[in-house]
Amino acid sequence: MQDAITAIERCRKPVIAAIQGECxxxxxDIVTACDIRYCSKDAFFSVKEVDMGITADVGTLQRLPGIVGFGNAMELSLTARRFSGEEAKELGLVSRVFGSKVELKEGVRTIAEGIGEKPPLAVVGTKAVLIRSRDVSVEQGLDYVATWNSSMLLSDDLNQAISAYTHKRKPTYAKL
Known part of the structure; x- marks a missing residue:
């Protein structure tokens, strides 16, 4: 199970969670492995494992502190209390709370389409560098991004982006 959840985080492309109702x-575990999380107003969350007599073991305890802070993760994990989508937003677990299921679906689709229109190598690189930088020093993160970007200069995405911007047209990027 750990590998299945970690596969979400390792996916080269951005993974967006749209949460409605119970989580x-x-x-x-699943949503903490996603890159971006949104929910509807009716969503609620709970790190429930301690109430079930077990320790969360497929990623929440490893990923949640980096998302909501150590103290908040400790409190949520030890109490197993239910918390709302609005509180999840305040904690940083979700980026935005939509008013309804329909608004959530439409809003997340728009966001995903917007990301999909960006240079694919830049999107993949941004995700890779952010994940790598989370786990290393600033200096190591800067070295990693410098190496990453030097290899990206070989692609046509940069030229496409600049040309499209200059000529006020939509860029055409190669598929990954």
């Missing part, structure tokens, strides 16, 4: 236990 407990394994659901929290």
């Amino acid at each position: 407990r236990g394994l659901g929290v």
